[in-house]
Every structure is written in C-alpha cells, then in structure tokens.
Amino acid sequence: MSTTTTGRHPLSTPDVDPEIGYRPGPLGRLGLLVTRHARTTTIVWLLVIAGLGAFAPRVEHALSGAGWQADGSESVAVRELAQEHFGGNASSAIQVVVKSTDGPVTEGSGKQVLAEVTRTLEADPRIADVVAPQPGATLSEDGSTAVVLAGAGADPNEMVRVADDLKGPLQDLSTSGVQVNPTGASLLWSDFNAANLDAMMTSEMFSWPVTLAILVLAFGALVAAGLPLVLTLAGLVASAGSLVLINQLVPVSIWAMNFAMMFSLALGIDYALFMVVRYRAARMGDHSTRRTSIAETMDTAGKAVLLSGATVLVSLSAVMLVPSPSFRSMAGGIMLSVVFVLAATLTLLPLVLFKLDHRINRLALRWVHSGEHRSPRFAAWGERLWKRPVAFGLGSLVVLVALAAPILGLKTAMPSIKVLPEDASARVGYDLVQESFGEGAPGTLQVVVGKADAQRAARVLSEDPGIAGAMPATPAADGSDHALIQAVPTVDPSDPALADTVDRLRADLPGSALVGGAAVENLDLKTQLDESTPLVIGVVLALGFLLLLVALQAPLIALLGTLASLLSTAAAFGVARLVFQDGWGSGFLGFEHQGFLDAWAPVFFFAMIFAIAMDYTVFLLASAKEHFEHSGDPKEAMVGALAHSGRVIFAAGAVMVAVFFTFALSGPLPPKEMGIILGIAVLLDAFLVRLVLLPVLLRLTGRAAWYVPRWLRRVLPDIRFSHG
Template sequence: MADTTRAVAPPATDRTQGFQAGPLGRLGVWVATHARVVIVAWILVVVGLGFFAPRVEASLSGAGWQAEGSQSVAARQVAGKHFGGDDSAAIQVVVRSDGDVLQGKGAAALREATAILQRDHRIARVVQPQPGMTISRDRHTAILIAGAGADTNEMVKAATDLKGPLERLDSNGVQVTPTGASMLWSDFNAANLSAMMKSEMLSWPITLAILVLAFGALVAAGLPLVLTLSGLLASAGSLVLINSLVPVSIWAMNFAMMFALALGIDYALFLVVRYRAARIGHDAPRETAIAQTMDTAGKAVLLSGLTVLVSLSAVLLVPSPAFRSMAGGIMLSVVFVLAATLTLLPLVLFTLDRRIDKLSLPWVHSGEHRSPRFARWGERLWRQPLLFGGAALVILLALAAPITGLRTAMPSIKVLPDHSAARVGYDRVQAAFGPGAPGTLQILTDSTDTAIAVHTLRHDPGIAGVMPPQTAADGSKWVLLQAVPRVDPSDPALAHTVGRLRVELPSGTLVGGAAVENLDLKSQLDRSTPIVIAVVLGLGFLLLLIALQAPLIALLGTLASLLSTAAAFGVARLIFQDGLGSGLLHFEPQGFLDAWAPVFFFAMIFAIAMDYTVFLLASAKEHWEESGDAREAMVGAVAHSGRVIFAAGAVMVAVFFTFALSGPLPPKEMGVILGFAVLLDAFLVRLVLLPVLLRLTGRAAWWSPRLLQRVLPSIRFAHH
C-alpha cells in the first residue's frame, strides 16, 4: 500500500495482453453473443411501450404548476367543492358587443355559449353575467363563468376542446373569447408544441451533419439515432401509462425528447470511438474489443448516466406536480437511453463490426482513438496553464457577473402569442374591468367573519373593488368574496397586497386565485432552490468521489460546473431581463426571468456538465492508472476524450439554440440558457479549465487517503 500522503499510481499494464473483462465487459460480450434474446427483449419493450407513444400529446396534462399544500391551492379546493367550481381553474368566456351585450346579438351569443359549455361534462355549472361583478359599466362586455367540474389537468383539456366552438360564435359586432388560467395553459401548450416541432425540424438536419463529421461515416452517424428513437418511444409510452395513475405534465415529454437526443449522441460517440480504436486501431478480436469498450467507455457512460439521474432527482424535492413530472420524465428517458447504450449498442457494434465505417468520409481514420489535434492542445495547456486557464476563468466570471442583479417571477401573459385566445380575452377583461381584473382574488372565509373580511378588503390600498359575498349553495360555513386588485397580475405590488391581506384578514381565511397560485409557487421555488442546489452539488461530488476515488479532483470537477452555470444565468439576465437581443430573438421582455428557470435549469445544466466531467476525468483516471504520470493523465485525457466532448457539445449547442429561434418565451429561455451553458462548459470548462486544474494539481489530483480506499468500492478504468 502506498503512503497515504501520496497519490496512488498503479503499475502500467499492457493494453493488449492478458485482458480480463470486468462486469460491464462481460455484459457486453453476453449481449453480443446472445443477439436473439436481446433483440426480442428490445422489440417487446419498444413495440409494447411504443404502442402507447402516439397518444402522448393527447394524454399528458398541461397544468400542475402549483405549490402543493399552499393556501392558494386550499382556496381553490374549497371554492371548487362548495361554489360550483368557481375557482382558479374555471373558464371565463368574454362576450363583447358594439351595443348592449345583454340585448340582440350579444344576448344570442351568451345563450349559445352557455349551451356549448353546459354540454361539456367537465363544466360544473355556468354562472351568468352579474351586474356589478361580470358586466362592465358601459354594458358592452360580459363574462360567463364556466365552473370547473374536473381537476386542473382536465380543465386544460376542456379549454382546448371548447376554444374552437366558442370562438366560432363571433359575428359582426360581437366577439366571443375564452380566457382564464385553464385557457392560458391550453394556449401556451399549443404554442409550445408548435415551437418544439419547429425546433426539432431545424435541429435534426444540423445534428445529422455534425454526427457525420464527428463519426466520419453515415452508418456510424445513424447509431445515436437508433438509441434516441428507442429511448423516446419507450419513454413516451411509459409516460402515457404513468399518466393513467398520476398526472404527468406535457413538458415532461418535451424535455425528455431533448435529453434523449443529447445523451444518446454523447453515449454513442463515446462507445463507438472506443470500439473503433480497439477493433480497427489495435486489431483486437470482436469479443475483446466489445469487452474493452464496455469496461472503459461503458463504465464512464454508466457513471455519467447515474450522475445525470442523481442531479435531476433533486428536482423531486420541489413540492409541485409539474416539476416532479418533468424531472421524472427526463429521468425515465435517461434510463431507457442508458439501457439501450449498454445493451443494444454493443450488439449493433458487434454485428456491424467494420461495416460501421460504410460510406465514410475520405479523410477519416476510423481506428484513431487518440486525436493528434487534441493531443497538441493538451500539450499546449500543459506548457501554459496559467495563460489559458486564466483567460477561461476571466471570461466565465465576466459572463457570470450580471447574475447578481437577476430577478425572477412567474410567467406573465406576455409569454403567449398576441393572437392567442387567452391573451385577447385577458386584454378585453382589463379594458372593461380594470388592470387587476384578470387577477381577481378569491377570499374564502367563515360566514361569521364576512363583515370583518369585507371591511378589510374595502379599506386595503391594493384593492380596487369587492364583489358582493356569495354564500355556499350546499349550506356550508364558507363565504366567497372576490376582490379586484389595482395592479396587473404580474406587477410585484400584488405580492405585497396578498401578504398584507393574509395577515389582516380573520384567522382561517384563505386567499387564492390564479395569480395568487403563481405567487405561492414563486415563494415555494425561492425556498426550494437553495436546497436543490445544495443536494445536487453534494450528490454530484459524492458520485465523482466514488468513481474517481480522488477527493481533490472530484471537488474541483464539481465546483467547476458552477462556473458555466453561473455564466449561463448571467447571460440569461442580460437577454431576458434587460432585453438585450430581444429584437433578434423576437420576444417581448418581461423584466425578469421565469421563476422556475433557476431550480430546474440548474439541475439540467449540472447534469450535462457532470456528463462531460465524467468523460474527461474517467479518461484521465484510466491514463493515471496505466502510467502513474500526471502529464500523461492530463494530455491523454484531452487527446482521447476531447474530440468526443467537442462533437457532443456542438450537437447539444445546435439542438438547444434552435429552441431559441421559435415559439413562446419559456422555450426561448430554455434554448438560450442551456445552449450557452453547454457552449461554455464543453469548450471552456472541460477542454480548458479542468485540464489546467489537472496540470496545476499534478499528482495531488489523484491522492486518496487510506481510509477512503478502504471504504469506497474499487473502481478502475484501465483494462488489463
């Protein structure tokens, strides 16, 4: 045993003689030599689950953006149960007439809209326009309230189904427009789906072109698409089945599509390059080549996949159905892609063997694992670490600096296209009833406290008006008060009004409404974000420590991921909060970043960053185990993994940036933030800063105390 104050450097071993396969190597050989069993199993999985995949868009839900256990959710539940569904999920139908809306064509439109609503089983009851409440002072605008007779997810689907028939009631002099929170999510999901499809159409040709350049052959370039398609079909079908038990957000599938594509390419690149090197570069037998590939690149892929899963699992700590289902959907896609990489891909490689280089580019050297170009780059970093490392650090810190002024809030109506029904109806409600009318508060109080509650509301400086109290039709103790704020629902002043009312209203009173649900979710996200970040960092470090068994480089690798994340959010602040480049990207700045972005995107960015970290450091550890030389560990890692990281990063950047070119604001935020994060992480952190840290720490990077060696399982990356 080496002295505990020095790095442990195992003796060098021959790469081609005396090779003994490890567990993953034996798995690779087994699947390669049991083709029929593996193929039948994957056909059953893909076909069986893929049968349900076409129903994914219609089955998955669009709501769930709420803080479980919050006062606003409790208010919605009480209003839904005791007041005929007149809660935040109710659909509002705005009827505007050039004349008196209760006469002539306006009255006819109200009758027809009522009939349409009453025919839908998801509508509990239809409340007719009430003077002083839902009829404007000029009598040109009236609002029908379609009470929610189902949960929020079903109400979004109801809004989608009802929108067309209601809008067709438009005639000369009368406009009929559905709006409300359920309609907002319906319109947003439709716009988001259109944007996702457009982005996918843009990204696939770019992705294929980069893959051809990266793999150097059309056949090899198609392998990641096999993994991606298998993973997507299986995960889509699984989400449909899970949705029959627990509501799953449609965003789960959207994010799963991106991650399945990105990780499928990453993992396939790593394994294909390594197999080529073993089989074609060193002329190893097929079984040996598969075993070596799985014991080295396969092990790195497995650890990378586990790191991604662990990072995303921290999002499950946020008590919001939408967040949990999105994280779960991505994790499910990762599991399927990982399974396909470790079982299906070895079989494909073994079967195609040298035919993976069919239709190759003339300059491709398919057996080349150690890239001469990246080897020269590694040597340059070794000679001038402070110059290149310092430059990368300055760039990252400069881009991260704006994060100190970052503001967050829940999405405003501006995330919808101008022509969407929910936004048009929103604007008409504001024009007829005041700026705060779309964010009307719902106050549920005990009947004995009604007078005090009304007095409090009427004398609050943030309330423009209070509608007459409504008693529960079922005779319960509850009374519903609806209060119109003075400000737009996205105005920060509304949060102060809600906070003040919750203190001053009688004990037991519930303050809710769609706008308040957003505020409560924002508060929950503010509380959860530090916890999620701490858990992600802690678990990420622990996994790297177990994989590398070197505390110093595991810590530095984890902390380096924070730099690219902070820089990406610094750029996001300049673009989405300050409006830099808004004309180029065609969006209307909200003056803040959507509140769900920090917690969710941090987990996603960290997962991708650690993906590259594992690839680089696993290669470095392999070279260290074989040579015991710090220089060879650093330069060899860059030479062997640099090309894969570069190509995979280029594909991810291309995929993510296509989402910045189309659709509503949230997908643009996703595309820009993730695109910049990958760009900075792959090309500045993993290919410059982390190798420089290996150079500066030298042998200390791989130091491992005796106690740690005894506690941790033995994981080696060099093959013997």
C-alpha cells in the same frame, strides 16, 4: 494509482474470458452477454419498443397540462374549497369573454351569442355551474363586454383538456359584430401547451438534420453517425409510451415529454458518440477482435457513460424536493427517458456495433482515418496547456467570472401573459377583461372565509389600498360554513406589488380567511421555489461531488470538477439575466422580455445544466484517470485525456449546442429560455471549462489531483477505468 493488471499472465488468471484473453469488468461482461444472446436481446428490445411505442402517439394528448402549484399552499386550499362549495368558481374555471361592437352585448346578436355560449358550456359534463354575466361584476359599465363563468367540475389537469376541447367551438360562435374569446388559467395552459408543442415540432425539424450533419463530420461516416440518432430515438419512444402509462396512475405534465425529448436527444447522442468512437478505436486502431473491442469499450467508455448517467439522474432527482406536481413529473419524465437511453446505450448499442462491425464505416468521407482514436490536434492542444497553464487558466476564469457577474442582479417571477402569442385566445380575452374591468381584473383574488367573519373580511378588503373593489360575500351553495369574496386588485397580476397586497391581506384578514386565485397560486409557487432552490442546489452539489469521488477515487479533482461545473452554471445564468431580464437580443430572438427570468428556471435549469456539466466532467476525468492508472504520469493523464476524449467532447458539445439553440428559434418564451440557457451553458462548459480550465487544474495539481488517503481508499468501492 496502480493499474488493473497483475503480475501473472492473463491466461493463467482464474475467470479469464478465453475469447478476449483477460477478465472483463461487470460492464464488459454485460457487453459480451448481449452479443452472445443476440436474438434474445433483439427480441426484448423489439418488444419494449413495440409495446411501449404503441402508446407513444398518445403522449401529447394523454399527459396533463397543469400542476403548476405549490402543494399544501393556502391558494391551493382556496381552489379546492371554491370547486367543492361554490359551483366550481375556482381558479381553474373557464371565463368566456364576449365582446360586442354592435351595441350592448346583452341585446340583439350579442344576446344570441351569449345564449349559444351558455348552451355549449352546459353541454360539457365536466363544467359545473355556468354563471351568466352580472351587472357591476362581469358585465362592463358600457355594456359592450360580458364574461360567462364556466365552473370547474373536474381537477385542474382535466380542465385544461376541457379548454382544449371547447376553445375552438366557442371561438367559432363569433360573428362579424361579436367576438368570443375564452380565457382564464385553464385556457392559458391550453394555449401555451399548443404553442409549445408547435415550437417543439418546429425545433425537432431543424435539430435532427443539423445534428446528423455534425455527427457525420465527427464520425466521418454516415452509418456511424446515424447510430446515435437511432439509439436515442428508441429510448425516446420507449419513454414516451411509459409516460402515457404512468399518467394513468399519477398526472404527468406535458412538459415532462417536451423536456425529455430535448434533453435525452442531446444526452443519448453524447453517450452513443463516446461508445462508438471507443469501439472504432479498439477495432480499427488496435486491431482487437470484435468481442475484445466490445469488452474494452464497455469497461472504459461504458463505465464512463453509466457514471455520467447516474450523475444526471442524481442531479435531476433533487428537483423532486420541490413540492409541486409539475416539477416532480418533469424531473421524473426526464429521468425515465435517461434510464431508457442508458439502457439502449449499454445493451442495444454494443449488439449493433458487434453486428455491423466494419460496416459502421460505410459511406465514409475520404479524409477519414476510421481507426484514429488519439487526436493529434487535441494532443497538441494538451501540450500547449501543459506549457502555459496559468495564462490559459486565468483567461478562461476571467471570461467565466465576467459572464457570471450579472447573476447578482437576477430577478425572478412567474410567467406573465406575455409568454403567449398575441393572437392566442387566452391573451386576447385577458386583454379585453383588463380593458373593460380594470388593470387587475384578470388576477381577481378569491377569499374564502367563515360566514361569521365575512363582514369583517369585506371591510378589510374595502380598506386595503391594493384592492380596487370587492364583490359582496357569496354564501356556499351547499349550506357549509363558508363564504366567498372576490376582489379585484389595482395592479396587473404580474406586477410585483400584488405580492405585497396578498401578504398584507393574509396578515389583516380574520383567521378563518384564506386568500387564493390564479395569480396567488403563482405567487405561492414562486415562494415555494425560492425556499426550495437553496436546498436543491445544495443537494445537487453534494451528490454530484460524492458521485465524482466514488467514480474517480480522488477527492481533490472531484471537488475541483464540481466547482468548475458550478462556475459554468453561474455564467449561463449571468447571460440569462442579460437576455431575458434586460432584453439583450430580444428583437433578434423574437420574444417580448418580461423584465425577469421565469421563477422555475433557477431550480430546474440548475439541475439540468449541472447534470450536463458533470456529464462532460465524467467523460474527461474518466479518460484522465484511465491514462493515470496505466502510466502514473500526471502529464500523460492530462494530455492523453484531451487527445482521446477532446474530439468526442467537442463533437458532443457541438451537437448539444445545436439541439438546444434550435429550441430557442420558435415558440413561446419558456422554451426559448430553456434552449438559450442550456445552449450557453453547454457552449461554456464543453469548450471553455472541459477543454481549458479543467485540464489546467489537472496540470497545476499534478499527482495531488489523484491522491486518495488510505482511510478513504478502504471506504470507497474499487472502480477503475483501465482494462486488461
């Protein structure tokens, strides 16, 4: 492949920028534009950060806590019908469990507490009907435990906020002999969101200083190391404020911000690291002028960053194919934060670099060679791989395949009550309901049926071996042609046997019957995820390959890069099976393993892991392509890529691993899954795939790696990474 230079002298070429001596590309021109209009760029960013940042502190309270449902499913239809026609007795209703140790709960102090609970619930306008404990249904046989049902008078997201507001006052009604614990799906999400927020804050306290320490070692200068953190923080503040505003139009899951915080911190540091290293090399190593250095940095590293960001956005956009509000808002939240981080990296960072210039090396360590861009150690590593590609390639392949092998036995299910701390109100109430009313009581099924079919439906429920008992049909309070039957299954809501019971009931019940309830909503969401996962994976792989093809103009290495990313992703999930399904290291990591991986992990984490993997792929192969465009030598492409980008990939990988693993140190199980799976994925991808396997593939394929047929060359846009 030829370089971008022509046979003419640069200064004689039209459109040559007189300040830098050659015609910069679009990103190079953008870099020069922001430096020439420094005041405007600064004002725009200050307005963005200040304007959106004003809303950022409200993000944890403004965003919604629910949305984990399969839109269009039977269970969602049941919840909507129950809320509309049965006084809010839906899956999002709040159940207040009152347990007395001083005799019957309906007498003495227990009776007083029940009355206070009822008054507290009725005082909230978002609560619909409040149903007192019913003998044989919500009053235990021994009379010690009662459940007060607070109907959902608002949508599920708002009911989580109701749970946030009421759980404290309700628990405060407890006395020495009477215990009050609200529970139910809304409380579960309220307690989980609170535990998750605490975990995120704790992890942030660990991750920022660890990240700064790694960056100081990577850059050798405190000022340069601080730039990625400042830029990432600017992007995160802007995205947090944006999510608050978007939430006014469309409900956004609180998880969108939690994931965005972690993911964008890691990516933003990657991008800034790549840019700062390239600028320092141009400015201090090649002794280019400030403007020339900015143009060169943007035309090379900036282009790689932009293509990497596009790959991340494309990978995450595939999650939008899952018809679940929580998944779509989480993917959208992360994508929004990536857009802001990209914008900051490609507009604000060049200006900061231009203004600080040599001052980015202030507070430098003594051993630092600030202009050194080509790493002798990674160049030597590249030479070693070039000489013995088969040995290193087979070694890395064996490790990856061995780690990926356990994925064949991977099981998934929706999170159980074990994701909550043992002292969480929802879990305490759950355990009391199970203890007093039966194993399956926390997962009571709701069957909405036409009045004419109510008796037949009741008969089917009574005869089903998976049902422990069913309450009499309740006609709709508004006189509509609906009846509600509540049935208690024989097994815990997280037991796989419940899915068989639901499938059997849906086949045997009358045609007008719909089966729902909180546990069934989880089952329907899992079914939807199982159906969507192959589609999402296929779309991510196809789009990832197409983006690499466009970026690299080389079909073979684009395909190999995509397959290598898939291999590291499979290895990460193989490790996840051993840790979270089989419980390896659960004691050390401080969690109670469920015997399965949460069902949302494969589809969502696959997109995130693949996005990160392709991020490193673009960095390495963009550098390789730049060297090949200059030299036409496959060896120089491979060795030069490692020499110039290996240290950046190593440092960026170390930062990402540190960030992700700190999120696995505290809090409930799902953040641990996220931190460990993503941390393992980055560890394998950055250090084994990008620094061993992919360079070996470049060595073995030689010139064929960069071959592009003429017909394809005519179709693809002309994208090059060399400059000058």
